[in-house]
Amino acid sequence: MTVRRKFVAGNWKMNGLKGQLGEVSAIAELAAARNDIDVALYLPATLIAAAAPLGGAVLIGAQDCHQEEAGAYTGNLSAAMLAEAGARGTLVGHSERRQYQQESNADVAAKALAAHKGGLSVVLCVGETLDTREQGDDVAHAFVADQLVASLPEGADPQWLTIAYEPVWAIGTGKVATPPQIAAMHAALRAALVKALGAEAGNAMRILYGGSVSGDNAADILHTDNVDGALVGGASLTAAKFGPIIAAA
Ligand code: PEP
Numbered sequence: 001m002t003v004r005r006k007f008v009a010g011n012w013k014m015n016g017l018k019g020q021l022g023e024v025s026a027i028a029e030l031a032a033a034r035n036d037i038d039v040a041l042y043l044p045a046t047l048i049a050a051a052a053p054l055g056g057a058v059l060i061g062a063q064d065c066h067q068e069e070a071g072a073y074t075g076n077l078s079a080a081m082l083a084e085a086g087a088r089g090t091l092v093g094h095s096e097r098r099q100y101q102q103e104s105n106a107d108v109a110a111k112a113l114a115a116h117k118g119g120l121s122v123v124l125c126v127g128e129t130l131d132t133r134e135q136g137d138d139v140a141h142a143f144v145a146d147q148l149v150a151s152l153p154e155g156a157d158p159q160w161l162t163i164a165y166e167p168v169w170a171i172g173t174g175k176v177a178t179p180p181q182i183a184a185m186h187a188a189l190r191a192a193l194v195k196a197l198g199a200e201a202g203n204a205m206r207i208l209y210g211g212s213v214s215g216d217n218a219a220d221i222l223h224t225d226n227v228d229g230a231l232v233g234g235a236s237l238t239a240a241k242f243g244p245i246i247a248a249a
Contacts, residue, residue: 002203006222006249007162007229009040009123009208010236011063011091016044021051026239028056030246037249038229041236042091042123045077052086061089064097065120067110079118089121091231093151095168105150112153112161121160123208123231124151126189130169137181141188148189149196156197158204164231165189170211172233179224182209186226215244222249 010027024041031039040059043051052060066076082090092115093108103111112122126148128140148163165185167177177185186207194202209221210231221227229249235241 004204004206004228006037007040007206007208008037008242008246008249009042009164009229009231010242011042011094011210011231011233012044012047012237013063013096013233014044015237016047018047018050020237021047021054023238024051024058024060025054027236027242027246028054028058030239030243031058032056034246034249037246039246040089040123042089045082045085048082048085048087059088059121060086061091061120061123062087063091063094065090065092065111065115065118067107067114069114069118079115079120082115083119087120089123090115091123091125091164093125095125095127095166095171099168105147108151109153112151113155116153116155116160121162122153123162123164124148124153125164125166125210125231126151127166127168127171127211133167133169137184141185144185145188145192149192152196156201156205158201158206162206162208162228163189163193164208164210166210166231172212174212176212176217176221177209179220182221182227183225186224190226213245215241215248218245218248 042061062082092111097103133140206228208229208231213230213232214235
């Protein structure tokens, strides 16, 4: 049986100034007591250099990474820039970037590959809108599995790639997918990974759940079949809120 180590990750989105770095230190202290799980914080790029020395066992990462190594891409950051600042990983394909920056599956795959080549681990996000979910569970499973396969980078490997299933309708809304909904979607994604990558890599790749995870629901979600951890937005901004989720893993 494949044993997948639990992974609890926070996404600070466009939140956090230097005044909040104390929360990074406090989260690092909580994580230091848990050498049986992985913990990461995906911070605004402006905080990475200052947060990296405070992170300890917590992987400090970015929220996006451009697919090119350098060039005329105003406002973007390459994997090498993020790594030099102290990032050890990055998110790619978050639904907010797919929605507001019109990132396609091909863009997401290219970003994941560029991040890996630049030495970063990658959490690749996928998920369906409410509209797709309302067309039925089978439609939602097929949509997200297809999105995942189309977003997989060349050479996708569980050593550096993790998947996060985040139903768009559950992000920042307080609406959480139920454990049976999560288990069914994760089983569909596991099957898609096994088909795309083979049994060994497909079974070893971690699949996180994200969408309004909190200290109140984390234990149920983290003990759902095929859930290998959580990607947490709002509840990762303070040690007081993130601590119970780390404890539940
Ligand atoms: C996210 O942004 O990845 C997320 C899951 O947000 P929230 O936990 O706030 O729903």
